[in-house]
Amino acid sequence: MPFKELLPESVIEQAIAELKIRYKKRLFDPIVTLWAFLSQVLDTDKSCHNAVSKIIAHLAGQIVEIPSTDPSA
Helix, strand or coil, X not given: CCHHHHCCHHHHHHHHHHCCCCCCCCCCCHHHHHHXXXXXXXXXXXXXXXXXXXXXXXXXXXXCCCCCCCCCC
């Protein structure tokens, strides 16, 4: 994810904590969702499918189950 270095997880977590937002740690948590959204709106291909593909590419290097590329849900 290109925004991982520009907008680190710790900065987003701090903002979430300050706003007292509670969420469950899921694959598409607020951090990953924000990175994907920023990537999507700044990319020339603004499709949801492209954004999900970038997330999957990012996850491929980690030890997690890769989600479906179908963004319809």
